[in-house]
Amino acid sequence: MTYVLDGATGPWEVVIGLEVHAQVTSESKLFSGAATAFGAEPNSQVSFVDAGFPGMLPVINAECVAQAVRTGAGLKAEINLWSRFDRKNYFYADLPQGYQISQFEFPIVGKGVLEIELADGTRKDIGITRLHLEQDAGKSLHDQHATKSYIDLNRSGVALMEIVSEPDMRSPEEAGAYLTKLRQILRYLGTCDGNMEQGSLRADVNVSVRKSGEEFRTRCEVKNVNSIRYVMQAVEAEAKRQIEVWEAGEKVTQETRLFDTTRGMTRSMRSKEDAHDYRYFPDPDLPPLVLDEGWVEELRAALPELPDARRARYVQDFGLSPYDAHVLVLEKETAAFYEEVAQGRDPKQAANWVMGDFFAALNRTGKAITESPVSAKNLGALLDLIADSTLSGKLAKEVFEAMVETGETPGAIVEARGLRQVTDTGAIEAAVDAMLAANADKVAQYHAGKATLFGFFVGQTMKSMQGRGNPALVNDVLKRKLGA
Amino acid sequence: MSLDAATIRRVANLARLRVEDDEVPRLQAELNGILGWIEQLQAVDTTGVEAMSGGGDAILPLRPDVVTDGGQAEAVLANAPDRAGVFFAVPKVVE
Numbered sequence: 001m002t003y004v005l006d007g008a009t010g011p012w013e014v015v016i017g018l019e020v021h022a023q024v025t026s027e028s029k030l031f032s033g034a035a036t037a038f039g040a041e042p043n044s045q046v047s048f049v050d051a052g053f054p055g056m057l058p059v060i061n062a063e064c065v066a067q068a069v070r071t072g073a074g075l076k077a078e079i080n081l082w083s084r085f086d087r088k089n090y091f092y093a094d095l096p097q098g099y100q101i102s103q104f105e106f107p108i109v110g111k112g113v114l115e116i117e118l119a120d121g122t123r124k125d126i127g128i129t130r131l132h133l134e135q136d137a138g139k140s141l142h143d144q145h146a147t148k149s150y151i152d153l154n155r156s157g158v159a160l161m162e163i164v165s166e167p168d169m170r171s172p173e174e175a176g177a178y179l180t181k182l183r184q185i186l187r188y189l190g191t192c193d194g195n196m197e198q199g200s201l202r203a204d205v206n207v208s209v210r211k212s213g214e215e216f217r218t219r220c221e222v223k224n225v226n227s228i229r230y231v232m233q234a235v236e237a238e239a240k241r242q243i244e245v246w247e248a249g250e251k252v253t254q255e256t257r258l259f260d261t262t263r264g265m266t267r268s269m270r271s272k273e274d275a276h277d278y279r280y281f282p283d284p285d286l287p288p289l290v291l292d293e294g295w296v297e298e299l300r301a302a303l304p305e306l307p308d309a310r311r312a313r314y315v316q317d318f319g320l321s322p323y324d325a326h327v328l329v330l331e332k333e334t335a336a337f338y339e340e341v342a343q344g345r346d347p348k349q350a351a352n353w354v355m356g357d358f359f360a361a362l363n364r365t366g367k368a369i370t371e372s373p374v375s376a377k378n379l380g381a382l383l384d385l386i387a388d389s390t391l392s393g394k395l396a397k398e399v400f401e402a403m404v405e406t407g408e409t410p411g412a413i414v415e416a417r418g419l420r421q422v423t424d425t426g427a428i429e430a431a432v433d434a435m436l437a438a439n440a441d442k443v444a445q446y447h448a449g450k451a452t453l454f455g456f457f458v459g460q461t462m463k464s465m466q467g468r469g470n471p472a473l474v475n476d477v478l479k480r481k482l483g484a
Numbered sequence: 485m486s487l488d489a490a491t492i493r494r495v496a497n498l499a500r501l502r503v504e505d506d507e508v509p510r511l512q513a514e515l516n517g518i519l520g521w522i523e524q525l526q527a528v529d530t531t532g533v534e535a536m537s538g539g540g541d542a543i544l545p546l547r548p549d550v551v552t553d554g555g556q557a558e559a560v561l562a563n564a565p566d567r568a569g570v571f572f573a574v575p576k577v578v579e
Contacts, residue, residue, distance in 0.1 A: 028549055032553055034554035042571050286544055287544050
């Protein structure tokens with residue numbers, strides 16, 4: 001199904017390309033030894049290089065280069081063993097150098113591909129044009145003073161990967177799926193934490209519209225969209241605006257726009273109109289970046305398993321349904337948790353517990369998996385107690401709830417609360433006998449043909465045993481005693 | 485190639501340089517002189533010679549990913565024309 005927007009003149013197709021800025025996970029900045037940690041005291045993580053002081057020389061961070069190579073490899077992209085840094089010149093208060101060190105003509109990573117999957121199961125390859133390394137700018141605060149903007153340079157010089165897609169997306173859903181998948185891959189690789197709220201991942205969205213079968217029309221760039229939902233909204237809002245422009249007999253002009261999240265509209269960003277002539281030139285402080293092929297191969301060989309491969313393994317080796325496998329690999333923390341629970345146990349049962357009671361408990365307590373009161377080790381131990389018949393399924397749920405509350409091990413909870421399942425046939429028989437004696441009238445009704453009372457007997461027996469009787473054994477004993 | 489007066493003004497504007505009208509002819513002559521030299525260089529046959537942006541065969545040295553700098557907000561802010569606490573303060577720039 002092709003996504004189209006209906007205008008007065010008929011259906012319009014939407015063409016989307018994304019430029020994603022992903023903050024590289026590293027201790028220190030791209031060209032200086034200042035720290036990158038989020039949330040530090042303003043201007044406390046700034047070297048003289050980052051502040052654009054005269055006479056300072058940038059020296060590149062090997063780990064940032066490695067992270068770009070890993071990301072390129074994860075996107076099945078060409079790694080360019082020879083690349084170069086250029087200066088992108090523009091003036092802005094949070095850019096103290098007066099230029100951004102970036103890679104214009106010779107990026108470190110070339111063409112790659114990313115496969116997205118849509119809600120209806122359709123898969124589609126989205127081309128990656130390139131990935132390059134560049135410096136982030138500082139942060140401006142405009143709302144602190146009536147006539148002044150405040151500048152914090154902590155982010156100035158932090159390494160970014162700019163990942164540019166081909167204009168291959170045709171719907172808001174595809175744009176959302178692309179960003180979701182890219183974020184997932186970056187997080188699996190450990191090359192970007194993917195935290196969109198903190199600005200570690202930001203997208204510039206290029207949108208144009210056309211009639212079916214046409215060449216591309218003029219596009220507009222919606223800058224700095226900081227959530228997947230907003231990307232999808234911005235695509236739709238901008239496409240609708242362009243359709244109105246074309247249908248009014250006017251022309252769309254190529255420009256940079258901002259997405260106003262409260263009004264759900266894009267608006268022109270006039271101030272940067274004049275800044276588009278960036279006068280790129282090779283940075284004279286930085287000789288070419290030349291990578292050793294052996295090093296690149298080492299990085300490639302050490303890549304972690306990526307979500308697609310992991311999902312396929314869950315289906316093939318663990319016998320999970322494609323849907324369950326999909327859910328479990330969405331976040332790498334979830335996948336790691338699941339694998340620890342499943343290790344040496346029944347993988348399907350582990351999946352049911354993780355996706356069932358465990359996810360429900362996280363939702364209920366509003367906790368992330370990394371701060372869960374129930375560790376993977378403890379959940380695994382609970383499954384062991386089910387496997388060795390210490391706990392029935394019902395008791396296990398009770399123990400699990402106690403684990404959520406207290407964070408204790410299932411073993412400790414079973415001991416402390418006496419929740420051990422009773423599998424001793426003698427004890428069960430005694431309980432059944434007592435129960436039958438106390439309900440002689442019901443037993444008579446049962447023998448007179450009211451077979452549905454069997455469930456009542458099971459319930460009463462379990463109740464008298466505080467729910468600890470092994471359900472299968474209770475059933476067996478009852479059947480025998482009632483001569484069923 | 486030669487630069488006209490409008491281009492001189494545009495380049496100056498992009499570089500945030502204030503150029504008075506009476507300075508334009510002089511700058512125009514000087515820059516065109518430099519471009520003239522570059523044009524002479526174009527006459528050299530560079531077939532088969534790789535483009536280079538720096539001297540010799542230098543390649544970029546890499547440094548380990550270790551925090552070695554920062555924690556000096558006062559030194560960084562020392563030359564700022566205006567500040568507010570630990571922030572630089574600049575005339576308001578609003579999108």
